[in-house]
Amino acid sequence: MAKLLTPDICVIGAGSAGLSVAAAAAAFGVDVVLIEKGLMGGDCLNYGCVPSKALLAAAKAADNVRKAAGFGVGAPEPEIDFARANDHVRHVIGTIEPHDSQERFEGLGVTVLRSPAEFTGHDTVKAGDTEIRARRFVIATGSSALVPPIPGLDQVPFLTNESLFDLRRLPEHLAIIGGGPIGLEMAQAHRRLGAKVTVFEAQKALGKDDPEMAAIVLERLRSEGIEILEETAVETVDEADGKVTIHGKGKDGSALSITADQLLVAAGRAPNVAGLGLEKAGIAFDRKGIAVDQGLRTSNSKVYAIGDVAGGLQFTHVAGYQAGLVIRAILFRLPIKMTADIVPWVTYTSPELGHVGLSEKQAHARLGDKVKVLTADYAGNDRAQAEGRTIGRLKLVAGPRGRLLGAEIAGEQAGEIINLLSLALSKNMTMKDLAGFIAPYPTLGELVRRAAISYYAEAPKNVWVRRVIAFLRKFG
Template sequence: MSKHFDLIWIGTGQATMSIVPRLLAAGKKVAVIESGNFGGTCVNTGCTPTKTLVAAARAIFQAGRGDNFGFSVDNLQIDFEKIMAPQKRNRGNATSGIEQFLTNHQHCTVFKGRAEFVDDKSVKVNEDTISAEHIVIHVGARPVEPELPGIDIIEWLDNEKLLNLSELPHHLAIVGGGYIGLEFSQIFRRFGSKVTIFERGTALLAREDDDIGEIAEDILVSEGVEIIYNSQIESVSKGEGVDKINIHYTQAGEPKTLAASHTLFAIGRVPNSDSLNLAAAGIDTDNRGFIKVNQTVQTNHPHIYGVGDVNGKGAFTHTSVNDGEIFWDHYSRLMGLNDEAPELDRTLSMRDTTYSMFIDPPLARVGISEKEARQSSRSVLMATLPMSRISRAKEKQETKGVVKIFVDAESEEILGATVFGTGGDEIIGVFAPFMQSKASYKTFRRAVFPHPTVGELLPWALDDLTQLK
């Protein structure tokens, strides 16, 4: 079949259901191509399933803290099959709901299969070649596969395979001390697994401030997670008994071996651009395979857009969705569908770095960190507040963590904030719209937060702004 559409949408990551319904409502004929499960990483192997497990792990952990609150839970039992069932159900419901909506819409034609460019306006899917005036590439990224001697003879895990386990690991070894590795380390330690993290560097979360990595280490180690720093994995081999995998590594030049029942490799992600035959369309990528885009997520062909993880401009659901909004602002104005003022159109440079890491308590950040502030040429003020000084944290007996707020000394704009502690993943959203407004921090200082909450002292913390040296 050869058919022409207004727009071809390749991949169904998180921007899909934010933007495609708008296109369809505008009467555009859209072809949607998906080679796997609908919904992308977040729905199938990321946020939806993992945060379901985070919730289960927290419930188990809180039950075990009964002595702190004056009660006890005797003989706490873990049913791993029941623990895993909700996340499997949630992702199944989400992906089927997306597929059904798209398949049943009168203006949408769904193609199941791998997309390959024929030229800059045509794409082949299975035996069909389709074309369109505009194309959106939204194919996401995947876990990096380890390249180690012996890797082909063991059953190793990535974050996707881990979610399909039917048995609780006796000993889970995790290669990589980043966000994915740390989240799973705490989840499975709380489920009852022995957990060991291998980190190549000297600290966790190397991109964060030093004290943030130290707090993360304190939280995990206090719960029984083992961390092996300065470690380089050399090879793997089959073991015996319950710990059926041997991990051979060097630490400070000394060869060592650790036996584990399961091994998770959380060593990064690569874009799924390599399956698209981009060369046929002349679409430019960088040396890591990310599709190059401009401020309005257009590729070197203005009618082709790169949205989400595949463009390397963000690796989160919310940045993927925001990419979609940027596309919509540009495309809808181009098509005469946008009657807002041009200055309201979003661009990549308007976006502040924003993310959370969902260990418990969570780490959340928006804008710059202390490390970045110190490297900046701007005159920056910083306010800090330990979680141990916040009444709500003390009432919950969850006092590990810190708050940091960064302000431009000249413009008085808030440049960033870090909230590492209970409720931080929700609190950080307070700063995001305020930073977009570029208002003076003094306006923030006048805000009244409800009591008792973790956030109520954020305005008061600004009374102690000091110059970074």
């Protein structure tokens, strides 16, 4: 006979979203069951954000050695031990792992079940030999690498983000299908560690970002020797003598073939909905994920869906944001609404590419000529000059009365600078606010003030401003 549990909340998936819900609920003394069929920590810890940034850090160290001579520091071409770089990746995962472990969450009072979960009814889930009837369910099963239906792909060996970080030997030539953030981050990492890299992108690389800012990043990647084939469709893939050949068609219709010893598929993500028995619970979903309303509730009023499985913006910090909203709704009965306009994102190439709020194009579409775009170049920043990091630009999108609508950054530490602008956007700050704070000198953060101050560039030419100054001068 199956064991029966009746918690207040049942969370399915122990990735970023699920762990955040479980930890917060347990902190308030709520009875929580957490179900995970795979690794605790989910994709972010084991196959995504953490290992990719660790490998990028190793690659950046190699690049710093190559550029040391420009600072008067003699250094030979770096010797790359790819296996040790992989050890660094494993070490970082291992260091963070205890925070997401089953032992920690059981210590918090969470009941953790390591088994696949399947809905058997409107308010019932089965996990192994345990049946869970909860007041509320939260589905946070995440997503997996999307494998496109390319002829021959299922007949050749290929990597995804789930297997890439198991490599112990640097590929001689790494081919990548997909020119989005994952594909280009891993392209630069492997190129800087010594591999030849070719990227295939059917549309425009970094197509979801501001074209002007994306161009800055793409130019830098190409200058490092990465071949980026945009508007190039991959038509077939085959294997011979242990190597994979990718056959494609360029934007001009010309055929091309590239042979590599490793192929990485980074062509997007697919929500993890298979095997959950969603139909039995009356939960609507499609290939994009589980359908949710503005309050993240599914078509079954007892069930919420958050993180990648709910479609939309697929980022770890979005999963955490949504987890916080769901906790407010379940525990405190507060109304919630997912606000996508305040969500930032960063691509961690060098230079980094950061975004928050409305893009220039979106702002003009909504407000027309009421939008003002302000920029500041890294080349005009003293800290960037001192460190030789002058490639980049910051862009602020201002609306009526100077209110910040959005921001774009391509440059060194864009991910850190976007934090300030994300806060400013969420608090409805204006150019006056951003021009009025004191930035320590010299920092890259001064770029924000410089761009904001330019909002008032025409003020000295205003005839009324000049008349007021002239009038005030008469009083001594």
